[in-house]
Amino acid sequence: MSSLFRVITRSTDSADYIALSGNIDASADKQLQSLPGMVDNQLVHFDFSQAGRINSMGIALLLRCFKQIREEKKAKIILRELNPTNALLFKMTGVFMLASHEK
């Protein structure tokens, strides 16, 4: 699995599907900043199955991105396929206050 951060998006009539892969850190800044602008629906699924390490800077960027999606697009966010370390990280940093975790 490559550690380079990548975003793959697809949309249906009812939801947006966003897959994040690679490490999420300062290098993800630009791509995560532009993500809220790509959201068309009021339901957004984030797939973390190919995501690697997420450090504190990555958490800050995700929080900002999720907050923007909720406030500007009035969308509900669902997170999928988190590994145990990233799930704990999200719990302790308040990410789950913005997005629900589908186990």
Place this chain on the structure above:
Amino acid sequence: MAAADPHHILALFNDGADAEAFRPLLNDLPGLLSIENPPVKEMFAEKMVSLRLNPSLVILSSRLYPESRPELVAELKAIFPGAEILLVTLATDPLPPLEQLAADRIRHLLVTPEEDEQEGIFSLQEAILRLLVRTPWKLQDYVRPGSRVHEFPLTSSNQKEALIASLEETIRGDSEEMELLRQRAALLADEMVENALYGAPQGDDGRKLYCKGEERVIDAGEKISFRFAFDGETLAMEIADGWGTLAPEMVVDFLARNQSGMDEELDEAGGRGLFIIWRFMDHLHVNIRPGMQTVLGGHLKAASTLDFESPRGFSISTDYLST
């Protein structure tokens, strides 16, 4: 004039059951005077004076402070200004409220192991004895004797991924436990290196010299070095930088601010990285020689629980010198 009391460790407990719970930890410590349900306010000061104590270390149970006696640390600091204060809590008890610990400048929190884990108790006793003689934590103390210590002096920010890959390779095994340890180790190393590369370098006005994500060359004078050792069960890691800019009083403050969760502004300046390091370690150690060096490290066991509720310990020392 009566001679001073020879006890140099004072331990204060809420009641007999509280003292009993910590007995395995404190049993063999030399020079320990244990007091249960200490009197309040002026009577507390009178009792301490009447005992003619001059302790180097005061051990406080988290069942006594801060919950039932929030003023106790301020009183102790007034009576024994030279003593280190160590808060002890049981692994099964909730984490003491960090805001109060930050306000009272508590620098040492030890979490006793669950049940009768003799090895864990020995290492805690060792930590207590180190506080008495004011020597810093050593990475080798937490792994079996003879375990190899891997060292990476950093000359460029580009070395981070290679360093993390080497750490992951050292943690062998296909079990779920080892996979989790590799994930945690990689995250911890990432945060520790980022902290040394972008958090520690500060100008005279306290402003950060570099932005996170920026590629940078490390000057020889910065002396950033990452070390780790793994013995098959316990992983110990530390990073040293030659800046010494981390203010000791800010460490617990950072932990307290992040404990309450979400704020995307809390990134570089807010100490979220430090908070993550603390939560994923079993015990966090920070030794600061202001303007000269910060050493930040700790250890974690492969078998450690991965949850957010269990208390985690910390030790923050200033100017402790290696022996």
